[in-house]
Amino acid sequence: MATHFGRLMSSSPSLGSQLRQIAESLAREAGDMALSGRKSGPLTATTKSSPIDMVTKFDKASEAMITEGLAQVRPDDAIIGEEGAAKQGTSGITWHIDPIDGTTNFYFDLPMWAVSIGAVDEHGPLAGAVYVPALGEMFSAARTEGATVNGMPIRVRDNNDVADALVCTGYSYRISEREVHAKRVADIVMKVRDIRRFGAAAVDLCFVACGRLDAYFEEHLHSWDLVAGQVIATEAGAIFSDYVGNPVTPAQVLAATPGVHADLIHLIATSGPGAS
Numbered sequence: 001m002a003t004h005f006g007r008l009m010s011s012s013p014s015l016g017s018q019l020r021q022i023a024e025s026l027a028r029e030a031g032d033m034a035l036s037g038r039k040s041g042p043l044t045a046t047t048k049s050s051p052i053d054m055v056t057k058f059d060k061a062s063e064a065m066i067t068e069g070l071a072q073v074r075p076d077d078a079i080i081g082e083e084g085a086a087k088q089g090t091s092g093i094t095w096h097i098d099p100i101d102g103t104t105n106f107y108f109d110l111p112m113w114a115v116s117i118g119a120v121d122e123h124g125p126l127a128g129a130v131y132v133p134a135l136g137e138m139f140s141a142a143r144t145e146g147a148t149v150n151g152m153p154i155r156v157r158d159n160n161d162v163a164d165a166l167v168c169t170g171y172s173y174r175i176s177e178r179e180v181h182a183k184r185v186a187d188i189v190m191k192v193r194d195i196r197r198f199g200a201a202a203v204d205l206c207f208v209a210c211g212r213l214d215a216y217f218e219e220h221l222h223s224w225d226l227v228a229g230q231v232i233a234t235e236a237g238a239i240f241s242d243y244v245g246n247p248v249t250p251a252q253v254l255a256a257t258p259g260v261h262a263d264l265i266h267l268i269a270t271s272g273p274g275a276s
């Protein structure tokens with residue numbers, strides 16, 4: 001009886017696995033809607049936090065689709081979404097939604113944009129999906145259960161040499177912060193293989209996860225940029241911290257394959273204005 005019960009228990013999916021499935025399904029639905037909308041004609045955009053921070057009707061439609069889906073299957077969960085979704089919950093799970101991460105790319109019809117949906121519990125990121133419609137790639141993970149792209153397991157790149165590292169970054173929409181970061185990047189680009197700026201934080205994190213990049217660093221993100229990509233890249237073996245090695249927050253993110261993480265902390269500390 002105990003054995004039978006044990007078998008029954010082990011065959012039911014964990015909460016993380018259930019939330020991962022929900023995130024995948026909603027990200028796919030919203031992302032496919034946005035992609036077909038994008039392909040149907042020219043777009044208009046308005047601006048938000050700065051003249052270069054854009055939003056389109058598809059950012060809003062994607063968020064509405066995701067929050068309506070969550071209301072049906074997870075009515076007791078809290079929600080934080082970039083385009084204004086804000087709901088209190090009672091279950092202890094909070095969803096962090098970026099309905100289109102990489103809106104500038106979406107607007108310019110560049111392929112690097114994604115729908116990013118992550119769930120957090122009292123221990124941190126629990127499950128998430130990042131769907132990149134124009135690439136046909138669904139990245140997902142649940143804590144302790146591994147990360148995949150289109151169902152195939154993914155792993156960070158095996159690299160111990162920071163001079164060989166392909167490093168990605170991003171720039172805040174605020175001009176004063178761009179100036180500081182640009183000077184930092186100008187120093188770092190001399191000491192690594194090369195720098196990339198793709199324009200979608202969630203995609204950057206997934207590319208670290210699957211070994212297309214060795215590392216990614218950026219400041220002034222929001223939880224919706226980070227949560228899903230964090231669980232995916234962590235499950236794929238990436239190390240996360242802030243720029244000095246403390247626990248990561250959206251304010252300062254360094255994600256790297258383990259062999260170059262410490263060297264990148266050193267490079268960041270010795271780069272840009274006010275470097276030691």
Ligand code: IPD
Pocket residue numbers: 082098100101102103104169170171172173198199200201202218220221225
């Ligand atoms: C932005 C993208 C970009 C990053 C910015 C984010 P959005 O998100 O992820 O790559 O550099 O910091 O705000 O506005 O396109 O959702």
Ligand code: CA
Pocket residue numbers: 098100101102201224225
């Ligand atoms: Ca974003």
Ligand code: CA
Pocket residue numbers: 059082098099100101102103
């Ligand atoms: Ca967004």
